[in-house]
Amino acid sequence: MSNEELLRHHGLRTTALRLDLLRLLQASDRALTHQEFEGGLKVEADRVSIFRSLNAFVEAGVAHRVLDGRGTSCFARCGTDCGHGHHNDTHAHFRCNTCGHVYCMDPIELPGVALPRGFKLAKSYLELDGTCKGCR
Amino acid sequence: MSNEELLRHHGLRTTALRLDLLRLLQASDRALTHQEFEGGLKVEADRVSIFRSLNAFVEAGVAHRVLDGRGTSCFARCGTDCGHGHHNDTHAHFRCNTCGHVYCMDPIELPGVALPRGFKLAKSYLELDGTCKGCR
DNA sequence: AAATTAAACGCAACTGTGTTGCATTTCAAA
DNA sequence: TTTGAAATGCAACACAGTTGCGTTTAATTT
Ligand SMILES: [Mn+2]
Ligand SMILES: [Mn+2]
Ligand SMILES: [Zn+2]
Ligand SMILES: [Zn+2]
Numbered sequence: 001m002s003n004e005e006l007l008r009h010h011g012l013r014t015t016a017l018r019l020d021l022l023r024l025l026q027a028s029d030r031a032l033t034h035q036e037f038e039g040g041l042k043v044e045a046d047r048v049s050i051f052r053s054l055n056a057f058v059e060a061g062v063a064h065r066v067l068d069g070r071g072t073s074c075f076a077r078c079g080t081d082c083g084h085g086h087h088n089d090t091h092a093h094f095r096c097n098t099c100g101h102v103y104c105m106d107p108i109e110l111p112g113v114a115l116p117r118g119f120k121l122a123k124s125y126l127e128l129d130g131t132c133k134g135c136r
Numbered sequence: 137m138s139n140e141e142l143l144r145h146h147g148l149r150t151t152a153l154r155l156d157l158l159r160l161l162q163a164s165d166r167a168l169t170h171q172e173f174e175g176g177l178k179v180e181a182d183r184v185s186i187f188r189s190l191n192a193f194v195e196a197g198v199a200h201r202v203l204d205g206r207g208t209s210c211f212a213r214c215g216t217d218c219g220h221g222h223h224n225d226t227h228a229h230f231r232c233n234t235c236g237h238v239y240c241m242d243p244i245e246l247p248g249v250a251l252p253r254g255f256k257l258a259k260s261y262l263e264l265d266g267t268c269k270g271c272r
Numbered sequence: 273a274a275a276t277t278a279a280a281c282g283c284a285a286c287t288g289t290g291t292t293g294c295a296t297t298t299c300a301a302a
Numbered sequence: 303t304t305t306g307a308a309a310t311g312c313a314a315c316a317c318a319g320t321t322g323c324g325t326t327t328a329a330t331t332t
Contacts, residue, residue, distance in 0.1 A: 013299055013308060034289075046311050051290060053309085071207035071318080072289065092249060097258060111247055113228060113262070118269030122233060126249070127261040133254025149279060149328055170318075182282050187319060189280085207289080208318065 010060040011084060017045045018053050022062075031066050031074030031093070031102040064089045066102050069129065074102045093125075096132035103132065146196040147220060153181045154189050158198075167202050167210030167229070167238040200225045202238050205265065210238045229261075232268035239268065 003022040007014045024032060024040045032040075037050055054075050057063035061082035063075045081088045092105040110124045139158040143150045160168060160176045168176075173186055190211050193199035197218035199211045217224045228241040246260045 015299075015309065017310080047289095048291080048312080049310050055290095056309090067203060067205070067207060069203070071203060071209070073207070094251065094255060094257075103252075103255075105249065105251070108249060109247075110262070111244075113241065113244060113264060115230065115241070115264070115266075116239075116269065118272065119230060119239075120267040120272060121230075121264055122266035123264070125263040125265075126246070127263060128249060128251070128257055128259070129261075130251075130258035131256040133252065136254065136256060151280065151328075153281080183318095184283080184320080185281050191319095192280090 006062065010062050012056055012060050012062070015053075016043045017041075017049055018056075020045075021050070021053055021057070025063060025075065025077045028076075029103070031068075031076040031104065033068065033072055033074050037075075060084055061086055066093050066104075068100060068102050069095045069127070070100075076102075076104050092128055094128040094130065094132070096135055097129055098131055098135040101132055101134075142198065146198050148192055148196050148198070151189075152179045153177070153185055154192075156181075157186070157189055157193070161199060161211065161213045164212075165239070167204075167212040167240065169204065169208055169210050173211075196220055197222055202229050202240075204236060204238050205231045205263070206236075212238075212240050228264055230264040230266065230268070232271055233265055234267055234271040237268055237270075 001009065003019050003026070004014045006022065007018055012018065020041050020043045021037055024037055034047070034050060034054065037054070038045075038047060054063065057075065058065050061078055061084055064078050064082070064087055066074045066076065068074050078087065078089055089104075090110075091107045094103045094105055095101070105128070108126065110126055113121065113124065115121055137145065139155050139162075140150045142158065143154055148154065156177050156179045157173055160173055170183070170186060170190065173190070174181075174183060190199065193211065194201050197214055197220055200214050200218070200223055202210045202212065204210050214223065214225055225240075226246075227243045230239045230241055231237070241264070244262065246262055249257065249260065251257055
């Protein structure tokens with residue numbers, strides 16, 4: 001599916017900015033920060049528009065947001081089974097302590113956890129850190 | 137061990153601010169944000185000093201930092217086996233989707249994860265969300 | 273008890289991420 | 303081609319967190 005089709009399939013208009021952002025997402029093997037998007041774009045775009053497009057991606061199920069461990073957001077392409085307000089990205093994320101890059105791992109089963117009385121679990125997230133392949 | 141002793145045991149000077157922060161940490165069953173510390177203090181303190189004290193706590197192994205899922209930091213007391221630059225808080229954290237509060241869970245074994253070639257694991261973190269005991 | 277010194281503090285300024293309001297432009301459908 | 307809603311640009315803002323620097327204070331030494 002082309003990126004134009006992808007956007008329309010998720011109910012988003014195809015604009016130059018969004019196609020450019022998708023291009024960067026596709027070309028990367030890891031999650032990208034707002035800064036990295038801004039620095040990699042071919043088209044001119046206001047930083048606010050980038051934020052808004054990335055938020056639209058997340059809401060539409062085109063991308064998912066990951067925190068980089070220091071509080072800033074990274075974004076990575078979703079799989080094929082994510083849609084509007086409906087994410088299915090049940091994989092761990094790995095953050096490199098050297099370069100700070102965040103990688104999506106292969107899907108994995110998470111262990112059941114015993115919660116204290118009164119707590120109701122919705123989702124579990126496994127975060128990993130260490131050294132990435134480029135930094136050793 | 138008193139809070140005075142605790143601070144000295146970790147190589148930190150005992151000041152009115154730090155004792156007040158420790159009091160708030162002790163009294164809470166969950167991790168607290170900078171804002172909550174600032175709002176709960178009995179002594180007057182600059183926000184910068186609060187940040188610096190909390191950072192000192194983390195470095196000394198008195199408290200550990202947890203991200204609240206929206207990028208801001210929360211802090212909770214460490215167990216007895218944390219020291220200077222040496223943390224041992226291997227428990228999951230639960231964030232309530234309603235009130236945003238973050239709770240430390242009981243220690244748990246995490247599953248081994250198969251990483252891609254070249255990745256070297258240092259630590260794993262399990263993050264949970266859902267509804268907390270006060271919010272259902 | 274007084275002097276000493278490094279640590280802690282207060283204040284001001286700054287950085288970076290992310291958001292909101294509003295006017296203008298542009299996409300997509302009629 | 304017209305049209306209306308969605309997307310964008312710009313300015314302003316909110317908030318967490320940091321840095322530099324001069325002053326105060328805690329702990330140690332005399
Ligand atoms: Mn991912
Ligand atoms: Mn904890
Ligand atoms: Zn790396
Ligand atoms: Zn709650």
